[in-house]
Amino acid sequence: MTGERYRASLNDGREVWLDGEKVANVATHPAFRGAVDELARLFDLQHDPDLRDVLTVHEPEAGTRVGWSYQLPRTLDDLRARRRSTGVWMRESWGQHGRSPSFMANVAVGLLDFREHLECNQAGFGANAVAFYRHCAANDLVLGHALGDPQIDRTTSPVDDPDLALRIIAERDDGVVVRGAKQLTTLAPLAHEVLVYLSASFAQREAEQFVIWFGLPLATPGVKILCREPLGARPYGHAHALASRFDEQDAMLFFDDVLVPWDRVFLLRDGNLARVGLGRINAWSAAAGHIRYQERLRTLLAVGTLLADAIGASGLRHVQEDLGELASYVDLVGYFLDAGEARAETTDGGLLAPGNTDASRVWSAQVAGRAVEIVRRIGSSGVLMQPSERDLAAADLRPYLDRYMRGANLPVEEKSRLFRLAWELTADSFGQRQDLYEFVHRGDITRNRINLLRRDDLGPVTDQIRELITRPL
Structure with a gap:
């Protein structure tokens, strides 16, 4: 993919809604243009002679050169090369692209790896997963994924109110017809295709109509994309350097009796298989998420350090302690990535997957708010409270700004820009969205903690304690 091709590919007739109006062309609309341009810039990096081999590699299964995140890892060197490649994407985006193309490409790899299980669900589904991977990898497509169900009424079940979840309403010779909605599909207006999966909570027999995995172009008839308020555009002079480039958008997807062709269906009516598959197909994307989070933490640490320097607070013991805590977070994410590589195992699909580091998901959600x-x-x-660029240019104001709003080691213009970056990272709508994302995107933290508890084998130590308390201590 090149930047130019990416921009052109978004003008495909997709139905995108923003603030009550239908968007004619996402690539040129002012609410999306900055994010589109940033993704286009990242795609062009793949053609930089100095980065070409870091970001791309020949993949026989796809039949062409692909981004490293689409490569099928078979060795530890492959995993490490993928880590280096994803690191470039995440550093270039300051760790702000939670659902970057690099992240979702890994999910397509996971889908292919799970192909034999999908084939057992229904003949042809495994082959569909392979074909979907090849299509996405060979064309270097941007993917979104739709997981969550609408927040309507958590006290009842979709069995009683079918609008609570996306559901199958018909099976035809040419495919499956689905109706309903999926909540918070990040990157939807900027992606080419959407992968719909999860469905793991609908394992009971009467809820099988809600269990389906499939992939579709976002320009498919009947798919409507409702975008939230953009976070990068503002009417006044405060520049939003991060939000204007990295607001990856979140959207509701409405499926208005959408036909999913049979060759795009991967799993049907099997909640237990969906539960198993959820962890399997995300094995590589979880590692990509850690790489991204490390860059976000590194960005927060650097900004925090510069803030302290700017106001003469870097020598204060409590400030050093706080920054040291943040530095420990950066290192710990690196340890999680190392652990994943050290524990790597070959799956039954034949690929080398990072080892399980589920505890890191709980830890990351716990410390995300503290880091901010x-x-x-x-x-x-x-x-x-910082002056805008127009404030800085106002001759009558400038003497006061130079005198009262400068830093200990920075002129007023650089201090104001630094503090506005901190505002974007920690306090404004973009920063709050990023903070919320860190808490929710790894799944329900309560469920994740309970799963850790149930998985941990405490048998030997509990037996020791039971034996110890059978006699006086």
Whole structure:
């Protein structure tokens, strides 16, 4: 993919809605243009002679050169090369692209790896997964995924109210017809295709109509994309350097009796298989998520350090302690990535997958808010009150700004820009969205903790304790 091809590919007739109006062309609309241009820039990096071999590789299964995230890993060197490649994507986006093309390409790899299980669900589904992977990899497509069900009424079941979940309403010779909605499909207006999966909570027999995995172009008739309010456009002079480039958008997808052709269906009416498959197909994307999160934490640490320097607070013991805590988070994510590689195992699909580091998902969600809080506390009220570029250019104001709003080691213009970056990362709508994303995108933290508890084998130590308390201590 090149940047030019990417921009052109989004003008495909998709039905995108923003603030009550239908968007004619996502690539040129002011609400999306900055994010589109940023993704286009990242695609062009794949053609940079200095980065070509870092970002792309020949993959026999796809029959062409592909991005490393679409490569099928068979060795530890493959996993490490994928880590280096994803690291470039994530550093270039300051760790702000949660659902970057690099992330979702890994899910397509996972789908292919799970092909034999899908084939057992229904003849042809495994082959469909392979064909979907080849199509996405060979064309270097941007994928979104639709997982969550609408938040309507958590006290009842979709069996009683079918609108609570996407459902199958008909099976025909040419495919399956689905009706309903999927909530919070990140990157939907900027992606080429959407992968719909999860369905793991609908294992009971009467809920089988809600269990389906499939992939579709977002321009498919009947698919409507409702976007949330953009976070990068503002009417006044405060620049939003991050939101204007990295607001990857979140959307509701409405499926208005959409036909999913049989060759695009991967799993049908098997909640237990969906539950098993959920972890399997995300084995590589989970590692990509860690790489991205490490870059986000590194960005927060760097901004926090510069804030402290700018106001002469870097020598304060409590500030050093807080920044040291944030530095430990950066290192710990690296340890999780190392552990995944050290525990790597070959799957029954024949690929080498990073080892299980489920505890890191719980830890990451737990510390996400604390990482933001550290930066916000260092900047304090200065994060809120900074002059705009037009303020800086106002001759009558400038003497006061130079005198009262400068930094300990920075002129006023650089200090104001630094603190506005901190505002974007920690406090404004973009920063709050990123913080919320860190908490929710790894799944329900309560469920994840319970799963860790149930999986941990405490038998030997509990037996030791039981034996110890059979006699006086």
